[in-house]
Amino acid sequence: MSPKHLIEARAVSVIRDKKTLVDNADVDLLPGKIVSLIGPNGAGKTTLVKTLMGLINPSQGSINRRPNLTVGYMPQKLNVDSSLPITVQAFLSMPAVSQTKIAQLAEKTEITPILGSALQSLSGGELQRALLCRALIRDPDLLVLDEPAQGVDVNGQAELYQLITGIRDEIGCGVLMVSHDLHFVMAATDEVICLNQHICCHGHPEKVSNHPEYLQLFGQTANATMAVYTHHHDHQHSVHGDVSHCDHSH
Amino acid sequence: MLELLMVPIFTGLLLAIISGPVGCFVVWRRMSQFGDTLAHSALLGVAIGISASINTNVSIGLVCLTIALLLSGVKQNSDISNDTWLGVLSHGGLALSLVCISLADSNQIDLYGYLFGDLLAASWQDFELMLACSLIIGIFLWWNWSSLVSMCLNEDLAQVEGVSVALLRVGLMLSIALLTAMAMKLVGALLITALLIIPAAAARAFAQTPSQMAILASLIAIASLILGMIASYFWDLATGPAIVTAACIIFALSRRRATP
Numbered sequence: 001m002s003p004k005h006l007i008e009a010r011a012v013s014v015i016r017d018k019k020t021l022v023d024n025a026d027v028d029l030l031p032g033k034i035v036s037l038i039g040p041n042g043a044g045k046t047t048l049v050k051t052l053m054g055l056i057n058p059s060q061g062s063i064n065r066r067p068n069l070t071v072g073y074m075p076q077k078l079n080v081d082s083s084l085p086i087t088v089q090a091f092l093s094m095p096a097v098s099q100t101k102i103a104q105l106a107e108k109t110e111i112t113p114i115l116g117s118a119l120q121s122l123s124g125g126e127l128q129r130a131l132l133c134r135a136l137i138r139d140p141d142l143l144v145l146d147e148p149a150q151g152v153d154v155n156g157q158a159e160l161y162q163l164i165t166g167i168r169d170e171i172g173c174g175v176l177m178v179s180h181d182l183h184f185v186m187a188a189t190d191e192v193i194c195l196n197q198h199i200c201c202h203g204h205p206e207k208v209s210n211h212p213e214y215l216q217l218f219g220q221t222a223n224a225t226m227a228v229y230t231h232h233h234d235h236q237h238s239v240h241g242d243v244s245h246c247d248h249s250h
Numbered sequence: 251m252l253e254l255l256m257v258p259i260f261t262g263l264l265l266a267i268i269s270g271p272v273g274c275f276v277v278w279r280r281m282s283q284f285g286d287t288l289a290h291s292a293l294l295g296v297a298i299g300i301s302a303s304i305n306t307n308v309s310i311g312l313v314c315l316t317i318a319l320l321l322s323g324v325k326q327n328s329d330i331s332n333d334t335w336l337g338v339l340s341h342g343g344l345a346l347s348l349v350c351i352s353l354a355d356s357n358q359i360d361l362y363g364y365l366f367g368d369l370l371a372a373s374w375q376d377f378e379l380m381l382a383c384s385l386i387i388g389i390f391l392w393w394n395w396s397s398l399v400s401m402c403l404n405e406d407l408a409q410v411e412g413v414s415v416a417l418l419r420v421g422l423m424l425s426i427a428l429l430t431a432m433a434m435k436l437v438g439a440l441l442i443t444a445l446l447i448i449p450a451a452a453a454r455a456f457a458q459t460p461s462q463m464a465i466l467a468s469l470i471a472i473a474s475l476i477l478g479m480i481a482s483y484f485w486d487l488a489t490g491p492a493i494v495t496a497a498c499i500i501f502a503l504s505r506r507r508a509t510p
Contacts, residue, residue, distance in 0.1 A: 055406055073410040080403050083450075084278045085457045094400050095411055119403075138411065 004030055006069055006142045006174045007052055012061035014047050021047045023198040024061070027176075029142060034168055034175040039195040045178045046076065046146055048195060052176065053144060072140030072173075074131045076147050082120050088130050089115040095137050102137065109133040109163065124151025128160060136167065143167070145177045259479065261372040261380050262493075265433055265445075266475045268384040270468025271391050272429050273446035274453070274460070275422055278402040283333060284321060284423070285443040287340035288430045291317045293347030293439050295431070296364055300354045307379060311431040317343075318427035322420050344439075367438030367490030370482065376435065383432045387425045394418055399460045437490040444494045449474060452501040470500055 002008070007029040014022040022044040029035060029052070037045050050056045052063060053071055080086070088111060092102045106112045109129045114122065122130060128148055135143055148164065149157040168175050177189075193202040276285050292314050299309030321339075330338075351359055363371070391398065400408040401415055409415045426446075433442045449470040450463065457463035478493030 050406065053410055055409055071410050073407055075404045075407050078404050081278050081280060083454050084399075084402055085454065085459060085463055086399075086403070087458070090459055091403070094396055134407075144410075 005064070006031060006066050008064045009052055010062050012048070012051060012058045012063060014044070014051055014056060015059040020197055022051065022058075022195075025195070025199050027052060027193065029174045029176055031141065031174050032168065032172045033190040034165070034177065035191045035193060036189045037176065037178045037193050037195055039200075043196045045195055049144055049146055049176065049178055066141070069142060070138055070140050072135035072138060072143045074128075074135045074143070074145045074148055076150070076178075078119070078127070078131070080120055086119045087116055088119055088122070091119050091130065092134055092137060094134075097137050102133075105133050105136050108167075109136070125153065125156040125160070128152055129163075132160075132163070139171070140173050142174045142176065145175065147178050149179075255370070255479075255483070257374055257377050258370050258372040261377045261436065262369050262475045262479065263472060264377075264380045264384045265429075265436055266449075266471035267468045268387055268429060269433070269446050269471050270449060270453075270466075271464035272387065272425060273448075273450035273467055273471075274464045275398065275402070276426065276443075276446045277450045277454075278399075278460075279422075281426070282443055282447050283336040283340065285426060285430065285446055287321065287336050287343060288314055288317055288427055289434070289439045289442040290340050291343030291347065292430055292434050293364060294343060294350060295434075296359065297347055297350035297354050300351070300359060307375075307431075307435075310434055311428070314427040314431040315424060318423040319420070322423045362488075363438070364434065365438050365440050366488045367434075367436050367441060369436045369479065369489040369493070372436060380432050380436075383428050387429060390421055390425055394421070395461070398422065437493060441490045441494050445471065445474075445497065448494065448497040448501050452497070452504040455504040455507045470497065474500060 005028060007027065009025065009027040012022060012025045012027070013020065025048055027035070027048070037048065039045050047056060051058050053073065054063070054065070089102070092106065092115075093099070103112070106115055109132050111126065111129050111133055114126055114130070117126075119127075119130070128151065132145070132148065135145070143164070145164065149160055152160055164175065164177070167173070191202060191204060194200040276282055292310050295310030295313035296306055298304075298313065299306035302309070321336075348361075351361060360368070397408065397413040397418055400411070400413055401418060405415050405419075429446075430442050433445065437445050450467040452470050453463045453466035457466050474493050474497035477496035478489060481487055481496070482489040482492040
């Protein structure tokens with residue numbers, strides 16, 4: 001493993017109940033780099049992410065993590081029972097950090113007005129920003145975001161992606177992001193990994209600067225952070241941008 | 251008269267205090283079925299204790315801890331849902347225990363006492379055991395409070411942040427098992443889960459933070475205990491049902507305050 005790597009995974013496979021969830025995946029996570037993981041439902045994106053963080057043991061392959069690596073994790077959902085009385089402030093205070101720091105990060109993620117609200121009462125966008133804030137609390141070397149824009153409306157998504165890019169620029173952390181929808185992969189993404197159990201293809205995304213559909217959908221500001229990834233392989237895509245077929249021959 | 255009641259009162263107070271926070275976790279983690287399964291199977295410990303002529307406190311404790319460990323190892327992905335599994339084990343355990351007790355020696359066992367509890371019969375030994383167990387559970391919860399609450403929100407997130415999730419999960423299950431074993435003689439196998447979840451549920455309407463809810467649950471459990479014991483003493487009611495009834499009345503009143 002090179003000294004620059006945050007996480008280096010080689011030939012990682014996860015097999016559960018005779019079902020291959022992740023097949024022979026190589027992933028390199030470096031400081032300051034944003035890696036997006038895309039793929040259809042059930043492609044093993046979350047499984048791969050959890051394996052990289054060490055929550056799941058790989059069946060095969062090796063994963064090297066930089067010693068004392070601090071990971072900020074934004075899970076897909078919380079699933080909090082409504083009987084648990086907890087405010088956003090209390091949620092953010094769970095890791096041992098100063099209140100000043102919480103206030104500062106709450107300001108950055110624009111959740112200061114909802115610090116006193118119950119966690120279960122938040123809207124989709126508010127919850128995602130609160131989760132992002134929690135992920136940032138421990139000064140992560142690596143941010144792992146599992147579908148950060150889910151439940152967020154289109155304008156909110158563009159803002160959220162801008163926020164993530166800004167944070168990367170500011171603290172220089174590596175970012176691993178699961179995205180469900182190809183069209184929302186950011187322009188600032190340094191590498192895209194297309195997963196469908198195995199890694200179909202990976203590489204730099206191409207910017208779509210003036211595509212009329214993008215301008216129409218997201219407006220001028222959003223366009224600056226939106227990009228589409230052009231595949232170099234013979235994949236087919238459904239209208240939603242999901243990969244419907246991957247060629248194994250390459 | 252009062253001296254006679256001192257031991258049961260203090261044993262009951264300990265039970266009420268510790269069941270507050272433990273009950274909160276049962277509610278937050280939706281484990282009431284788990285609690286029932288433990289409590290019902292704990293009766294098996296009575297049958298084993300009588301048959302093997304060993305102290306029933308010991309046999310009940312061992313059975314509870316064993317079942318908690320077995321349940322914590324149960325895999326989620328089965329063709330039968332977790333809920334159904336617990337339902338089968340819970341009622342299966344109850345039936346099997348009753349069969350075993352009948353076979354063991356029905357004359358020797360106060361079955362009614364084990365099913366519905368007899369707090370007023372608490373002995374000095376019961377008090378000492380309760381004290382030891384409350385201390386163990388209390389220290390475990392106090393020490394790991396923030397991590398345990400974090401686990402109720404998202405176990406993966408907790409683990410990424412350095413919480414030993416698997417270990418604490420087993421610790422929590424063992425705490426519930428230990429408390430169940432202790433509470434068995436006092437409030438009865440059928441009502442233990444009620445004593446855990448009803449005060450916690452009643453506390454929800456007044457609490458703003460997890461720790462507030464735990465403390466309030468303890469206070470509500472204490473109030474239920476005192477009201478139940480008074481009713482039990484003056485009207486010669488079974489203590490366990492009287493305490494749980496009192497808790498239910500407090501719960502019903504708390505709902506008036508609850509925000510929809």
